[in-house]
Amino acid sequence: MSVVDKVETTTEQREKLRMPRMSRRQLLLTIMPVAVLVCLVGAISIANPNFLRPASIWTVLDSSVPLLILALGAMLVILCGGIDLSVAALASMASVLVALWVPALEGWAVVLVVLVCALAGLIQGVVHVVAQIPSFLVTLGGLAVWSGIALVVSGAATIGVSGDTLAWTFTRLTGWNIPSAVLIGAAVVAVLGLVMLLTPVRRWLIAIGSNEPAALLAGVPVARTKIGAFIVSGACAGFAGVMLVGRTYSGAPTLADSLLLPVVAAIVVGGTAITGGFGGVGRTVIGVLIITVLRVGLSVAGVDPSYVQIFYGALVIAAVALTIDRSKLLFVK
Amino acid sequence: MSAPAEAPVLAVHDVRKTFGETTALDGLSFEVRRHEVVGLIGENGAGKSTLLKMLIGLEQPDSGSIALRGEQIKMRGIAQAGAAGIGMVFQEQSLIPNLTVAENILFGAEGDAIVGGMYRWKTLRQRAQAQLDKIGSTIDVDAMAEDLTFAERQLVEIAKVLATEERTNAEPVVLLDEPTSVLDRDEAEVLFAQIERLRTRASVVFVSHRLDEVLQVSDRVYVLRNGSSVAECVPGEVDEAELRRLMIGRDLEGSHYSEERQLPVQDEVRLRVRDLSVKGVCESVDFDLHVGEILGIAGVQGSGREELCRGIFGASATRGSLEMDGRPIRTSSPRSAISSDIGFVPAERRREGMVGTMSVAENITLPHIADVCAGPVLQRSKERRLADDWIERLRIRTASAAAPLASLSGGNQQKAVLARWMVSDSLKLLILDHPTRGLDVGAKSEVYRLIRELTASGVSVLLMADSLEELIAMSHRVLVMKDGRVTDVVDAPVGAKPTPVTVLERMI
CATH class of the missing domain: 3.40.50.300 (P-loop containing nucleotide triphosphate hydrolases)
Structure with missing residues (x-):
């Protein structure tokens, strides 16, 4: 196309006005979580210098992995402007299913459970997108449905897993003594991180999360991207459920239920906007570490674990209060 | 306040404002004299909106000063601007649809019309009516804002700005942001008559994209470009083509519609x-x-x-x-x-x-x-x-x-x-x-x-x-x-x- 002569002013003006990649607010959202994490680690190490020894660092990382995998999936849904409240319930259901299926299917039980949970995510995504029901409601309903299924198929009991089919999810690799779970978590981070970094998916998620009508009219595959986010969220929840069974040698219908609040807390504390359109994998990793270190720190400080939920609840509200971009919202409801 | 009659009511001096990487105002100065209608024109991005926001306290200048009736002022928010006697009639309008005209006119400035958290409707109506009388409007103070036409709502907004007189005991500065953009020709003429009336008791800043209107209404016109004032013109001495050239800073190539x-x-x-x-x-x-x-x-x-x-x-x-x-x-x-x-x-x-x-x-x-x-x-x-x-x-x-x-x-x-x-x-x-x-x-x-x-x-x-x-x-x-x-x-x-x-x- 032959369009328009070039003009000398723009280049010159652009040279004059050098511009940072991120706005000041976004920069703050990037620095703050890291600073919080560093302060937390610092504070705990002062209280208990043993905290910085490799063994305890590995233990902390190891314990963060189920939360990490749950949060990464749920973050995708939040990034495109929705929310997936069903992840913890889905992980519980996965724990029951994997415990039931391992005796017959061995390792294939893991694959099957992840697929089943991906399917659960697909169903939620399709209901949300096609029937135009807010994701908050679809997944709140889903939460009840998956919990119910877990109760029914388990007979409301804890199901033990014998044998070492799932041992690979919770073992120490010889030599460096690295927990296998940490490597698995790192692999999930790497896969999701690369997809987000290299492909247009991240851009689509952000466009949808920031302005869905505009994304639609720009030809962004809105329905596919959103449903895809729910599928990955479901699959991650299923895999997180498997990881939990590996550590307890049992599946239970409420095994992961208490993780819902920490998942949301980790995502928003990491700097991902609860309103969508801003966030990512790296932020979520930081957020998960903050939540995990905080839990460890509270126990180091001798706080009764019963109080931990109170902290998480307050933390979610505080993090959203600090990070929400009110200029984007007409009203807060 | 007893500034000499020839001193400007509002004087903006050398204000600068940047938003991150973008310079919105780059050493802008302008003034509005008593009972004067000042036109402001400029392309999008010339700095008009930023200037208006600054005048009603929604933005703060990075440097430079704003003086009202000879005194330096700093405003943080519309309420303070209103208390100082500067009010804006918004392009997209700011009335609350499900409140009455009277409530809207005195919104945030109810004063003695609220006692113990309760409206004193009679006082409210009287005071609102006084404002409407100033502009000779016959709009019913008890009408719901949502039942009025766009042009009527605009008048209510003007009355709302005039209501600041009650508190400041001084003539207000009325900012009109693209007031005619949604009016038809007849309604616009009514508005212009209203502006003529307004100038006997206030100073007016008139912002419009329609250059013919600006020339018709204003005593002086400032042309903004790239965040500063590039020309100050008197209607009668310039025509639309000249204003357009000043706004753009170069001659338009070919005709407007090519x-x-x-x-x-x-x-x-x-x-x-x-x-x-x-x-x-x-x-x-x-x-x-x-x-x-x-x-x-x-x-x-x-x-x-x-x-x-x-x-x-x-x-x-x-x-x-x-x-x-x-x-x-x-x-x-x-x-x-x-x-x-x-x-x-x-x-x-x-x-x-x-x-x-x-x-x-x-x-x-x-x-x-x-x-x-x-x-x-x-x-x-x-x-x-x-x-x-x-x-x-x-x-x-x-x-x-x-x-x-x-x-x-x-x-x-x-x-x-x-x-x-x-x-x-x-x-x-x-x-x-x-x-x-x-x-x-x-x-x-x-x-x-x-x-x-x-x-x-x-x-x-x-x-x-x-x-x-x-x-x-x-x-x-x-x-x-x-x-x-x-x-x-x-x-x-x-x-x-x-x-x-x-x-x-x-x-x-």
Whole structure:
């Protein structure tokens, strides 16, 4: 196309006005979580210098992995402007299913459970997108449905897993003594991180999360991207459920239920906007570490674990209060 | 306050304001004298909105000073500005629809009209009525704001600004931001009479894109460009063309609508629309759009033209058939329309046309992201080169291709939105829904020029425009729609353009 002569002013003006990649607010959202994490680690190490020894660092990382995998999936849904409240319930259901299926299917039980949970995510995504029901409601309903299924198929009991089919999810690799779970978590981070970094998916998620009508009219595959986010969220929840069974040698219908609040807390504390359109994998990793270190720190400080939920609840509200971009919202409801 | 009569009521001196990377005000000075109507004109991005926001305390200057009646003031918020006697009549209006006129006029300044948390309706009504009397309005103080016409609501807003007199015991400064943009000619004349009346008891700042109005109403006119005042003119000594030249800083190339570049239409049919219906809004529409043709669609609200265009772009469900270059196509979604080489620029730019938080480059490549991908992998350097190229070609004023699109002025945002379709070499049809809405003169004529360039390269355009004048000037033919049906087609060749009245008669 032959369009328009070039003009000398723009280049010159652009040279004059050098511009940072991120706005000041976004920069703050990037620095703050890291600073919080560093302060937390610092504070705990002062209280208990043993905290910085490799063994305890590995233990902390190891314990963060189920939360990490749950949060990464749920973050995708939040990034495109929705929310997936069903992840913890889905992980519980996965724990029951994997415990039931391992005796017959061995390792294939893991694959099957992840697929089943991906399917659960697909169903939620399709209901949300096609029937135009807010994701908050679809997944709140889903939460009840998956919990119910877990109760029914388990007979409301804890199901033990014998044998070492799932041992690979919770073992120490010889030599460096690295927990296998940490490597698995790192692999999930790497896969999701690369997809987000290299492909247009991240851009689509952000466009949808920031302005869905505009994304639609720009030809962004809105329905596919959103449903895809729910599928990955479901699959991650299923895999997180498997990881939990590996550590307890049992599946239970409420095994992961208490993780819902920490998942949301980790995502928003990491700097991902609860309103969508801003966030990512790296932020979520930081957020998960903050939540995990905080839990460890509270126990180091001798706080009764019963109080931990109170902290998480307050933390979610505080993090959203600090990070929400009110200029984007007409009203807060 | 006893400033000498010749001292300015409001003096802005050398104010600067930057937003991140963008300089909005660059050493701007201007003053408003007692009982004076001052016109402010400038292109989008010249700094008008920032200046107005600063005058009502919504923005703080980085440096420089604002003096009101000889005293330096700092305002943090509309309430403080109101308390000082500066009020704005907002373009998009700020009345609360489900409150009465009286409540609105004294909103936030109820004073003795609220005792112990309860309205004293009688006092409220009396005080509100006093404000309406000042402007000779007969609007009922008990009417709900939502039941008033746009023009009436505007009067209520003026009364609301005048109500600041009660507190300041001084004559207020009334800022009118694009007050005529949604008024018809008669309503505008009523407003101008009102401004004449207003000037006997206040100072007025009048911001408008319509230069004829500014010349008619103002005592003095400031021309803003790139964040500072480049000229101070007295109506009578300048004409519209001169003002336009001052605003843009160079002569407009060719005419406003680039009519001389309207090429004869080619015979080949680009888009053949047959029996197209959008449920409930338009019925069996037939038309042919030729290669390189601009087909204007005229129609009042409810004529179904917007829905028709959305239907063609796949944004609403349709029945009927579409043929592109002789081959049947189906546009079941915007995505499928885009793969049939159709582009769409929606009327509501901020709401539908762009993702403001994403960068200029990301917005430009969004619809054709596959063009900057190798397989599934995004090629950022290629994307950046493409974006830089189009930023330069379309003269998009931005700090960089990585700046968020929302940080640009309206005209430059719109150019980026156009660029996202122009990047595709295979673009065949561009649907433009009010592409110049909210743009100033300079930006408008640039958009017109770009549309002409596109058609010269063979792209066909379906156009809906803000005014009939614009629609007729731009189009080869005008399709007239009424109640969901095409009622007429009017030819509009260069040199024999129909008058707006001819088209208007067929619309109603």
